[in-house]
Amino acid sequence: MTTSIYDCSIPALKLGLTNLSALLDKATAHAESRKVDGKVVADLRLIMDMFPLKRQVQIACDTAKGAAARLAGIEIPKHDDVESTIPELKQRIATTLAFVSSVQPAQLAGAELREIVLKFPSVTLNFTGQSYVTMFVLPNFYFHVTTVYAILRQNGVDLGKNDYLGNIQ
Numbered sequence: 001m002t003t004s005i006y007d008c009s010i011p012a013l014k015l016g017l018t019n020l021s022a023l024l025d026k027a028t029a030h031a032e033s034r035k036v037d038g039k040v041v042a043d044l045r046l047i048m049d050m051f052p053l054k055r056q057v058q059i060a061c062d063t064a065k066g067a068a069a070r071l072a073g074i075e076i077p078k079h080d081d082v083e084s085t086i087p088e089l090k091q092r093i094a095t096t097l098a099f100v101s102s103v104q105p106a107q108l109a110g111a112e113l114r115e116i117v118l119k120f121p122s123v124t125l126n127f128t129g130q131s132y133v134t135m136f137v138l139p140n141f142y143f144h145v146t147t148v149y150a151i152l153r154q155n156g157v158d159l160g161k162n163d164y165l166g167n168i169q
Contacts, residue, residue, distance in 0.1 A: 005071060006108040009133045010100060013064040016145050017097045019166035020060060021090055023148055023159065028086050030157040038086040046151050053151045055081070057089045060144040061096040067137040068100045070116050071129055072107035 031041050042054040051059070058081050069076040077099055083089045112130040127136060149164050 004105060004108065005112040005129055005133060006103075006105040009067060009071065009137065010103060010105075010108070012138065013067060013100050013141060014097060015166055015168070016141060017061070017064055017093050017100065019164060020057065020145050020148060021093045021097075022166065023152060023157075023163060024057075024086050024090050024093070026159060026163065027152050027157050030152075030155075031086075039084055041086055041155075042084055042089060044151050044155055046147060046154060050147070053148055054083055054089055056144045056147045056151070057092065058083065060141055060148070061092050063137060063141045063144065065096050065099050067133065067141075068103040070132070071111040071114065072103050073111075073114065074103075074107070 027041050028038060030036075031038055043052045045052045058079075061079065065079075066076050077095075079092060079095070083092050108129075112128065114129040116127040116129060116132040118125040118127070118136070125136065146164070149159060153159050
């Protein structure tokens with residue numbers, strides 16, 4: 001039995017986005033119980049030279065929507081990076097999740113062989129659809145979701161492995 005590129009990407013991205021939103025719910029409850037402004041939470045960092053929580057969420061969302069669109073051969077939705085509160089970040093996740101969920105398996109037929117080119121200021125990366133998912137999308141997406149988890153844990157939010165994994169069955 002062959003596993004499709006859809007099965008290797010879209011369900012994992014949807015679950016990760018859902019779990020990311022749930023992590024922010026716990027962060028909100030934690031902040032409210034301590035009378036901490038949600039903007040403070042959005043600006044937390046794991047370490048000084050890393051992006052703050054809000055940017056980690058934005059990049060996770062950008063990675064997910066970019067992957068779904070590139071693999072489907074459709075335009076990537078544009079999101080301005082203006083979120084500064086947890087509710088705004090949760091809306092960004094919800095918008096991204098709705099887009100990723102709208103991509104259907106048939107749209108990804110043959111996408112494992114599709115040429116994907118990412119241009120950054122200092123480098124251009126060339127992938128097939130399969131290598132894009134396995135070597136860039138999933139590692140990059142999970143890096144940013146994990147960093148959100150680590151920022152929240154470091155700041156006392158009561159999270160465990162099951163919060164990160166979510167409803168995997």
